[in-house]
Amino acid sequence: MTQTPPKPWHKRTRAVHSGTRRSQYGEVSEALFLTQGFVYDTAEAAEARFIEAGPDEFIYARYGNPTVRMFEDRIAALEGTEDAFATASGMAAVNGALTSLLQAGDHVVSAKALFGSCLYILEDVLPRYGVEVSFVDGTDLDQWKAALRPDTKAVFFESISNPVLEVIDIAAVADLAHGVGALVIVDNVFATPVFQDSIALGADVVVYSATKHIDGQGRVLGGVICGTQDFIRNTAEPYLKHTGGSMSPFNAWVMLKALETVDLRCRAQAETALVLARGLEGASGLRRVIYPGLASHPQHDLALRQMEKGGTMIALEVAGGRAAAFRLLNALEIITISNNLGDAKSLVTHPATTTHQRLTEAQRDALGISEGMLRLSVGLEDAGDLLADLQQALARV
Ligand SMILES: *Cc1c(COP(=O)(O)O)cnc(C)c1O
Secondary structure, eight states, X not given: OEEOOOOOOOHHHXXXXXXXXXXXXXXXXXXXXXXXXXXXXXXXXXXXXXXXXXTTOOSBTXXXXXXXXXXXXXXXXXXXXXXXXXXXXXXHHHHHHHXXXXXXXXXXXXXXXXXXXXXXXXXXXXXXXXOEEEEEOTTOHHHHHHHOOTTEEEEEXXXXXXXXXXXXXXXXXXXXXXXXTOEEEEEOTTXXXXXXXXXXXXXXXXXXXXXXXXXXXXXXXXXEEEEOHHIIIIIIHHHHHHHTOBOOHHHHHHHHHHHHHHHHHHHHHHHHHHHHHHHHTTOTTEEEXXXXXXXXXXXXXXXXXXXXSOOSEEEEEETTHHHHHHHXXXXXXXXXXXXXXXXXSOEEXXXXXXXXXXXXXXXXXXXXXOTTEEEEEOOSSOHHHHHHHHHHHHHTO
C-alpha cells in the first residue's frame, strides 16, 4: 500500500485526500478492508509483527485496520494533530481519552454543561475509580482558576455546550490549565472540525462523536480521539485496543467518504442556521433564539473569534413552557423530532424530556435548560422551506 505524505494543504483538500492508502490495484475510492484478521507468511513473521508492527502491518482489527487507519490519518490531518485513534462511538472516544490517562488520586476540572453521557462519565464513573472531579461554570474563568490545583491532571469541556450553546474560551482555559500542567481535552462536536481549530487555540486532545457532523447522514456510530503521537499511541491506543472501543472498518469507510463532503455540508448547514436564527429572532411565541452567530448571543464575539461561523445548532425558547414546545414539535412538517444532530435532515428535540431527562429539575435549571427549550440541528434542506415550516408551526402553537 502507498500512503499520501502530509502536505500543507487547506482543510478542504485535506478532508478529501489526506491519509489515502492505495492498494496494488490503484483504486480511486478508498478500499473497504472488511477483515478482522491478517495473515502472516511465516511463524517468524507473525512473531516479528507482534514485537513491532510497521506502518503498513496490521494484527487484528481491534488494534488497527487499513481502512480505519485511513480515517484516523485523514481526521488527524484535518484537525492538525500528529495522530488519531478511531473509536466505536463518540462516548468511547470521551471515555477512552479520560480513562486511558487518569488513575486513582488524580483530579479533573470539568465544565458542568455537558452532554448527558459525558456527565455520567465525569460525575459517576471517574469518582468510582478514585478520580476527584470538580465542576465549574465553563464560561466563568474565575471558577476555572479557583478549581485548578497542582494535582489537576486534566480539564474537560465541550467547546460549545449542549443544548444551551455556551461558548467556552479555549485559549484562556488552556492557559490556566497549562499553568498547573493539566492536559486540555476538548469535546468539539458542536463546533465541528470545519469551523474551529481547537489545537491551535491551545487544546491538547480533541474528541469527536463522528456520529454527528462527520458522518452527517445519520448512518453509523463512531468517534475519534485526536492528539500527539505520544498521547494517541502510548496512552489512548493501549487502553482502547485492549478494552474494545475500536471503530469497525465498515464504519471507518463510511466516515472516510463522509469526510470528503464534511466541509461543504457544515458550511451549507451553518449558512441556513444563520438565516433561521435571524428569521426567528423576535418572532411572537418565542422568548429567545440562542445562536452563537447572532449578535444577541452573550458570547458572540468570542464565538466568532474561535469559530469561522456560528455553527449548525440553534436553541429556541418557546413561550408557554413544555405544552407549547410540544405543540410546536408536533406541528412541524419537514423538521423531524429526533435527538441526533449534525444530520443532513433537520432534527429537533426537547432536551428537558429527552437528552437531559436524567437530570433533576434543579440541575436543568442550573444549566438553563427550561421546559420551553428546543434544540434544533439544522440540515441541508432549503432555508426558506425550513423557515416557513418553523413559522407555520409557531403560528399553530
Ligand atoms: C453525541 C455526542 C457525544 C457522544 O457521541 P456518540 O457517538 O453518540 O457516542 C459526545 N459529546 C457530544 C457533545 C455529543 O453531542
